[in-house]
Amino acid sequence: MSQKVREIRLDQIEANPNQPRKLFDETKIADLAASIKANGLMQPITVRPLPRKVGEQGRYMIVAGERRFRAHKHMGAETIRCLAVEMTEDEMAVKAIIENLQRADVTAMEEARAFQSMLDRGYTVAALMKELGLKSRNRVLDRVNLLRLNPEFQTLVEGGNLPPAYACEIATLPAALQVKVIRQVSTGQLKTAEQVRHAVIALREALAQDDIFAAMPAATEKEVAVVNRMEAKVEQIAALAALGFKDNECTIAKKVDPNKVKGMADKLALIRNHLLQMEHALRAAAAQGEILAA
Incomplete structure (x- = not known):
């Protein structure tokens, strides 16, 4: 040279x-x-x-x-x-990247474009890290992932109006869902990187759930009837359970046949486990629905 x-x-x-x-x-x-x-x-x-x-x-x-x-x-x-x-050309690209990475004011998007240009030239992530003296593989992957952001959101990162930590999470979502999270950030509903991460996870899970439901056949009349009966039974069970208490005391425990107490308790325990699983699934679906509607 x-x-x-x-x-x-x-x-x-x-x-x-x-x-x-x-x-x-x-x-x-x-x-x-x-x-x-x-x-x-x-x-x-x-x-x-x-x-x-x-x-x-x-x-x-x-x-x-x-x-x-x-x-x-x-x-x-x-x-x-x-x-x-x-x-x-490769030597020029590497030198330009190294000079930019040494600047104190280098932006996350500048790093993203620099890393991607090297990967496009055939560098592996490991080779890129070695060439640039980087210690963290995630730094490369997270930065490159920013290029999946909608162009207008990349501009926000470039101008310092969207923290890179937020942007790295949001970039994992499809373009349409990125808009939802950005809106929640801009309106102050999401104020920390942790809140953004949880919102993104909920959206990804909702998306996966939608994919599962899309692949499932439409509910039959029989299945609809079963769900309707279950809803009615849940209402009945809730009403009956309420009758077993008075002033927060479980009065039914004093009235059940002593020979049937243990069997009834075992059945209630089984029902409780099923109900807890159903409750968690329903609450997760409700939370995902709220985020999707936001």
Whole structure:
């Protein structure tokens, strides 16, 4: 990999279209331009020579240092000090990503695009982690998953209006359901990452349940009749159970035949277990319905 520092005209340099960073704060660019004008360029930008035809002026693509390049344009400079390096497309992509990851203000979406660009080039997650010196596999997977967000929600993350922790959870949902959770976040119904996670889990479970029901045949007349009878029996049992108490005391315990007490208690225990399971299933369905309706 050959390299050489020299002054290159700004009109010979072009930005990298695959630059992970998409947003540049013009106020900060102006501040950087003022600093460079007062103190000089402390570190040259890195560029890659582009192929050219005989007789054409040499052209270069920025590998690292687009902010410094923009600052030079802002202050009207004609040239900028560059480190011209011969490198492959993959080497350029890796260097651009590494430079961006070293910035304090790198955004989650910038990381997501950077990681995905490397994966698109054939890198495995393990190879990407090794190349970039990352310790956590989840950091790569969570960031890449953000690209599944609706584009308008990616903009919210980019602008700091949607915490990455929220966005990582929401990104696991289909596009239509993402809108529901975002609405709950924006209206203050969901205020913590934990609340968002539980809402997302409930929506995923509701979606899975819908898939199961969609695959099931429609209820027969017989099944509908059974459910109707069960609803009636539940009402009757609730009424009968209420008659067995007076002033919060279980008066029925004093009136049942002593020879039948244990058998009746065992049957009630069995009924209780079934009712508890049914209660939990019904409450889960009710909760999912509330979230879906929100």
